Amino acid sequence: MPRIDEREPLEDLDAAADAYSTALAGADDPARRRLRDEFVGQALPLARRLARRYRGRGELVDDLEQVARLGLVKTVDRYDPERGSFTAYAIVTITGEIKRHFRNHTWGVHVPRSMQDLSLEIARVTNEMTTRLARRPTAEEIAEHLGVDPQEVRRAQTSAAAHSPSSLNAPIGDASGTELGDLFGGGDPALGMVEDAATLQRLLCRLPVRERRMLALRFYGNLSQAEIAEKLGISQMHVSRLLSRALSWLREAMLSDTPPIWTGGDQADHRLRMAVTYDKEAVVACVHGEVDRDNADHLRGELLTAIGDCDRGRGLIIDLAGVPLLGAAGIAVLVAVHEAARVRAVAVRVVGLQPFVAQIVKMSGLRDMLES
Structure with missing residues (x-):
């Protein structure tokens, strides 16, 4: 025809x-x-x-x-x-x-019929208004022309992206034969371990300080059992028994909804204690026990009070000889004390650190507080 x-x-x-x-x-x-x-x-x-x-x-x-x-x-x-x-x-x-x-x-993905119709109308009106205005119209101008809500126009414009989705098998344009799907990364195999790591962190806080320190030296410090025994002043066989007991408890706790009771020893010795003494030259704060996130705020308050007592040129000496393990919360306490002392022009020294704690403090940038 x-x-x-x-x-x-x-x-x-x-x-x-x-x-x-x-x-x-x-x-x-x-x-x-x-x-x-x-x-x-x-x-x-x-x-x-x-x-x-x-x-x-x-x-x-x-x-x-x-x-x-x-x-x-x-x-x-x-x-x-x-x-x-x-x-x-x-x-x-x-x-x-x-x-x-x-x-x-023509739609590659299912979109409601009303949204499809509106998308077609928007495309038609956009072409007409672009010719008339010599620019692309805004969503508000299109909505006013069609008598609809601007939010509906934006939603329809977003839905229009589903009209012709790109294929994952589409070549990317080079001669290597690489397809679009090859550019997408795979799943991170370590992502599934995030929840286990968080659970393990909470369970480690339930162990006594000695066991925690031994686990840190073994798996983070990469020390052998003999080296750990030398640091702790016990036999290598005893270190082996303590590590085995701690790992068995962690394994059972990871597989249980309710962590089992630790029967390896009394944890009361790990409670934080601080004694303050005064002399003519300095205020001495002797800290005993583990500093963790549960008691760090209390220790911070006690040390800031001790700074306030440093008058007539007296400095502050923090004796950590009785602290076997210092976590991130303890480091934050020392940083806060350092800043407060600097503002008040009070000299602060940290003495008596055990080797493991001293290494953590040095790596945290608090070397100036250590006793020379």
């Missing part, structure tokens, strides 16, 4: 539809088929114009015209002269067929 120029004058399809309905009433089957074909051919330019409105949206114009012609045939077959204008009915039916085609065949 020859293509009809869209620049030809618009045909009066309403009058043609009335004539078609009148002629159809008294015709036999062969004549009815001939009249139907002639009327469909007469209305084809309308279907073509409606299809051309949706060009440039990822579908071939020829395919859209085929869909429009199918809608035109449905319009002719269903048209009832008693129900109004043929042209209006044809526009609604053909446009509906084209939109249905976009919904069913």
Whole structure:
């Protein structure tokens, strides 16, 4: 069938539809088929114009015209002269067929029908307003033109990204044959251990200081059992028994909802204690026990009070000889005391550190507080 120029004058399809309905009433089957074909051919330019409105949206114009012609045939077959204008009915039916085609065949991901229709309207209005305004319209301007909420426009624009999703098998453009999916990283195998690490950290706080220190020296300090025994002043066999007992308890606790009771010894000796003495030259604070996050605030308050007592040029001496293990909370206490003493111009020295604690303090940048 020859293509009809869209620049030809618009045909009066309403009058043609009335004539078609009148002629159809008294015709036999062969004549009815001939009249139907002639009327469909007469209305084809309308279907073509409606299809051309949706060009440039990822579908071939020829395919859209085929869909429009199918809608035109449905319009002719269903048209009832008693129900109004043929042209209006044809526009609604053909446009509906084209939109249905976009919904069913061009969206790569399921999007609600109302959002699909709105996305198509936004695309059409955006093209029209871009031509008129010589710039891309804002969501507020599009919403005002369509009479919808700007938030709905933004949501529809976001949904439009699901229209043609990229394939993970698409080549990235080089000669290596690499596909888009190859650029995505794999899962981190250590990610599943985060929860176990957090649980282990809480369980370690339940162990006595000696056991905790031994585990730190063995698995973080990479010391052998003989080296640990030398530091603690016990036999290597005793270190082996203590490590085995601590690891067995941790293993059982990791597999239980309720941690078992530690039966390896009394933990009362690990409670924090501090004694303060005064002389003419300094205030001496002797700390005993483990400094952890549960008692760090109390120790901070006691040491800040001791700084306040340093008058007439007296300094502060912090004796940590009785502290076998100093955690991050204890380091934070020393940092706070150092800053407070600097503001008050009070000299602070830390003495009596055990080797393991001294190493932690030095690595924390508090070397100036240590006794020279």
